[in-house]
Amino acid sequence: MNSYLKMNKSELEKEFESVKSEYETHKAKGLKLDMSRGKPCKDNVMLSKNMLDVTDGANGFLNEDGVDCLNYGGIEGIKEMRALFAVILGMPASQVIIGGNSSLNLMFDAVSQGMTHGFGDKPWYETKNRKFLCPVPGYDRHFAVTEYFGFELIPIEMNENGPDMDKVERLVKDESVKGIWCVPKYSNPEGVTYSDEVVKRFATLKPAAKDFKIFWDNAYCVHDLYGDGDKLLNLYEECIKSGNEDLPIIFASTSKITFPGAGVSAMAASEKVLNMLKCRIKYQTVGPDKLNMLLHARFLHNKKEVTEHMKKHAELIRPKFESVISSFESELTPAGIAHWTNPKGGYFISLYVLDGCAKRTCELCKEAGVVLTGAGATYPYGKDEKDSNLRIAPTYPSLEELKKATEVLCTAVKYAALEKLLNN
Amino acid sequence: MNSYLKMNKSELEKEFESVKSEYETHKAKGLKLDMSRGKPCKDNVMLSKNMLDVTDGANGFLNEDGVDCLNYGGIEGIKEMRALFAVILGMPASQVIIGGNSSLNLMFDAVSQGMTHGFGDKPWYETKNRKFLCPVPGYDRHFAVTEYFGFELIPIEMNENGPDMDKVERLVKDESVKGIWCVPKYSNPEGVTYSDEVVKRFATLKPAAKDFKIFWDNAYCVHDLYGDGDKLLNLYEECIKSGNEDLPIIFASTSKITFPGAGVSAMAASEKVLNMLKCRIKYQTVGPDKLNMLLHARFLHNKKEVTEHMKKHAELIRPKFESVISSFESELTPAGIAHWTNPKGGYFISLYVLDGCAKRTCELCKEAGVVLTGAGATYPYGKDEKDSNLRIAPTYPSLEELKKATEVLCTAVKYAALEKLLNN
Numbered sequence: 001m002n003s004y005l006k007m008n009k010s011e012l013e014k015e016f017e018s019v020k021s022e023y024e025t026h027k028a029k030g031l032k033l034d035m036s037r038g039k040p041c042k043d044n045v046m047l048s049k050n051m052l053d054v055t056d057g058a059n060g061f062l063n064e065d066g067v068d069c070l071n072y073g074g075i076e077g078i079k080e081m082r083a084l085f086a087v088i089l090g091m092p093a094s095q096v097i098i099g100g101n102s103s104l105n106l107m108f109d110a111v112s113q114g115m116t117h118g119f120g121d122k123p124w125y126e127t128k129n130r131k132f133l134c135p136v137p138g139y140d141r142h143f144a145v146t147e148y149f150g151f152e153l154i155p156i157e158m159n160e161n162g163p164d165m166d167k168v169e170r171l172v173k174d175e176s177v178k179g180i181w182c183v184p185k186y187s188n189p190e191g192v193t194y195s196d197e198v199v200k201r202f203a204t205l206k207p208a209a210k211d212f213k214i215f216w217d218n219a220y221c222v223h224d225l226y227g228d229g230d231k232l233l234n235l236y237e238e239c240i241k242s243g244n245e246d247l248p249i250i251f252a253s254t255s256k257i258t259f260p261g262a263g264v265s266a267m268a269a270s271e272k273v274l275n276m277l278k279c280r281i282k283y284q285t286v287g288p289d290k291l292n293m294l295l296h297a298r299f300l301h302n303k304k305e306v307t308e309h310m311k312k313h314a315e316l317i318r319p320k321f322e323s324v325i326s327s328f329e330s331e332l333t334p335a336g337i338a339h340w341t342n343p344k345g346g347y348f349i350s351l352y353v354l355d356g357c358a359k360r361t362c363e364l365c366k367e368a369g370v371v372l373t374g375a376g377a378t379y380p381y382g383k384d385e386k387d388s389n390l391r392i393a394p395t396y397p398s399l400e401e402l403k404k405a406t407e408v409l410c411t412a413v414k415y416a417a418l419e420k421l422l423n424n
Numbered sequence: 425m426n427s428y429l430k431m432n433k434s435e436l437e438k439e440f441e442s443v444k445s446e447y448e449t450h451k452a453k454g455l456k457l458d459m460s461r462g463k464p465c466k467d468n469v470m471l472s473k474n475m476l477d478v479t480d481g482a483n484g485f486l487n488e489d490g491v492d493c494l495n496y497g498g499i500e501g502i503k504e505m506r507a508l509f510a511v512i513l514g515m516p517a518s519q520v521i522i523g524g525n526s527s528l529n530l531m532f533d534a535v536s537q538g539m540t541h542g543f544g545d546k547p548w549y550e551t552k553n554r555k556f557l558c559p560v561p562g563y564d565r566h567f568a569v570t571e572y573f574g575f576e577l578i579p580i581e582m583n584e585n586g587p588d589m590d591k592v593e594r595l596v597k598d599e600s601v602k603g604i605w606c607v608p609k610y611s612n613p614e615g616v617t618y619s620d621e622v623v624k625r626f627a628t629l630k631p632a633a634k635d636f637k638i639f640w641d642n643a644y645c646v647h648d649l650y651g652d653g654d655k656l657l658n659l660y661e662e663c664i665k666s667g668n669e670d671l672p673i674i675f676a677s678t679s680k681i682t683f684p685g686a687g688v689s690a691m692a693a694s695e696k697v698l699n700m701l702k703c704r705i706k707y708q709t710v711g712p713d714k715l716n717m718l719l720h721a722r723f724l725h726n727k728k729e730v731t732e733h734m735k736k737h738a739e740l741i742r743p744k745f746e747s748v749i750s751s752f753e754s755e756l757t758p759a760g761i762a763h764w765t766n767p768k769g770g771y772f773i774s775l776y777v778l779d780g781c782a783k784r785t786c787e788l789c790k791e792a793g794v795v796l797t798g799a800g801a802t803y804p805y806g807k808d809e810k811d812s813n814l815r816i817a818p819t820y821p822s823l824e825e826l827k828k829a830t831e832v833l834c835t836a837v838k839y840a841a842l843e844k845l846l847n848n
Contacts, residue, residue: 125540261712261714
């Protein structure tokens with residue numbers, strides 16, 4: 001096979017006939033495969049099953065502080081989990097609080113707090129033309145939260161070092177820009193870990209808005225696929241150096257360490273910012289689910305054991321990433337119609353097809369029974385102006401299903417490219 | 425002992441000497457007892473311990489719909505728990521959603537939603553002089569939520585049938601009045617169950633605000649101390665009859681059925697209102713903790729078993745209520761300086777001391793090592809104009825501790841009353 005871009009019309013037509021027939025064969029199989037969300041598969045989830053061997057043993061349901069984890073209270077979460085996330089995130093334990101099963105919920109609530117109470121300045125609600133920066137391609141659920149709260153979403157292009165910091169530094173001079181969404185390690189969906197320089201430039205940002213916040217969603221902080229993985233510079237420490245410690249709110253969770261639907265979340269910030277956040281939480285709840293925290297503490301113990309546990313996850317996930325990349329290399333490289341990321345961790349591969357072909361590729365996949373994340377979903381308002389990016393989530397299907405799904409995907413990428421080239 | 429109110433000065437002085445000495449004796453014991461919050465005691469909590477015998481048996485961690493309760497998704501909660509709360513609350517299951525461990529959190533979020541997005545009218549944030557009705561004495565955490573969001577809190581006096589509906593009907597003619605807090609069964613702290621007439625008047629309210637909401641916190645819906653307990657008319661059914669079905673949002677939880685800190689919560693409303701609420705939730709989280717729901721479903725099964733389970737709770741709690749009431753009768757009735765409620769369920773006894781004596785009684789208790797809910801806490805802004813009401817929470821201490829604490833309390837009530845009478 002030669003590059004499609006070098007073929008003449010008759011060669012393209014011939015190739016299209018062959019790809020069409022390939023596609024019809026896939027379609028005839030009546031597949032029903034889902035690659036749409038970054039969801040751990042059952043084997044990943046079952047790695048933590050022992051956590052549920054609940055015994056009240058010597059300490060009953062008391063944690064190491066003697067707090068009864070079945071009863072009310074304790075809005076900051078239990079000591080053990082605060083200590084564990086402190087090590088994982090490189091924060092003082094007193095500046096970490098543990099939440100319920102969803103870090104997205106913590107982020108949503110933090111934006112909600114900005115809206116009604118602000119972060120030391122007037123409530124964001126009062127800024128009618130409020131804006132939020134959105135590195136693209138990025139996480140659709142992040143963008144959706146700020147869209148829900150009426151922010152104008154401004155895309156910031158990603159490169160191999162992270163977001164385009166020139167643009168970020170320029171835009172934060174506008175007082176109506178209130179924050180930025182970041183997934184700094186193995187970013188969703190690019191798999192990029194922000195470079196030291198990018199982290200330092202975040203730490204030295206001088207936003208016009210006094211209440212500007214970096215939403216630092218370190219969702220994949222321990223989610224390496226190979227050995228020790230990428231190293232992310234500690235944003236908070238850098239912020240202290242530049243007197244900017246109130247800038248970031250840092251998030252993480254065990255969703256992809258233990259149970260996606262029944263893990264625990266964590267949030268960290270400067271003392272001042274954390275006090276603002278706690279001031280909301282104390283009205284919101286009598287306390288989070290400490291039993292689940294206790295189970296997590298007794299199962300995960302410490303950073304070293306978390307690392308060992310994550311190696312088992314990697315063993316299940318790595319072959320899936322490698323299978324997709326390998327199919328892309330054999331099926332798409334020769335045709336010269338796509339490129340993709342090859343991340344060393346996280347949950348996604350970012351696939352770029354010919355401009356104008358992402359939606360059509362997605363549609364063709366769907367017709368053949370393979371559900372992808374909707375084209376455009378990785379951009380604010382679902383609008384990928386180039387219509388080129390597709391987020392591939394290889395973790396949920398079994399390896400065998402994944403192989404079938406990737407075959408369909410590769411055929412669809414070629415199909416859409418040929419349609420475009422033949423219609424030009 | 426005669427009524428203090430009929431004693432002359434010298435009799436009062438003599439009695440005060442005797443009560444002071446009684447008080448000093450209590451104080452010398454160095455007690456450390458807490459009656460401040462409506463917290464189940466360990467024995468209550470342990471009634472649900474079997475819930476944690478987690479097995480993945482035949483159905484693994486799948487619910488009856490085949491949903492993997494360990495993985496992401498399902499913002500409405502699992503079918504079994506929706507069905508159970510539907511029966512408990514008398515609502516269609518499709519109009520019930522299950523949340524995390526805190527129904528207060530659901531209420532807080534609903535008010536927050538009103539603030540930024542409204543309920544079909546403009547966001548509450550836009551109503552600068554927004555007001556909320558607060559039956560008094562009532563639940564401090566309810567009042568605090570609306571205080572946090574900048575509502576003016578308007579007290580509505582409670583009587584033996586529920587809130588003063590004449591006043592409610594008059595005040596809702598003001599468009600800036602956006603809602604009311606209600607604990608309709610065994611109200612906190614009065615223990616009053618709203619009469620059928622009160623419920624019907626709620627169902628036929630004609631508020632000027634199109635987005636007025638009744639926050640119907642049915643926290644003690646199955647928390648009877650005696651037999652079948654009080655009967656509460658179904659507000660939602662009454663609302664349908666009067667074409668007012670969008671008026672209430674109904675809340676409940678298992679906090680005082682299973683684990684206070686690790687239960688599940690429920691929220692119900694008309695289809696229209698529930699859709700508004702779900703529209704927020706879908707941005708807020710990928711889904712609630714379904715594992716905990718599954719454990720609850722497998723432990724509680726159905727309404728009948730919940731009722732049996734609640735009888736065991738009542739057996740633990742009833743003697744505590746009776747012990748407090750019996751001490752009040754022997755210690756306080758003769759002195760004629762206090763009256764109190766005698767509820768058939770719920771978590772509280774509401775004690776009224778002589779006007780101007782609640783704070784002092786509380787202070788005297790504290791000095792002798794007995795912590796009560798702060799005087800005034802049951803009123804908006806913590807201001808009980810008569811300084812007369814004290815919320816007694818008898819459930820958390822052991823029966824023996826409770827007896828000691830009640831002795832101290834009775835002495836303190838007499839002490840404060842005598843001080844007042846002697847200074848008049």
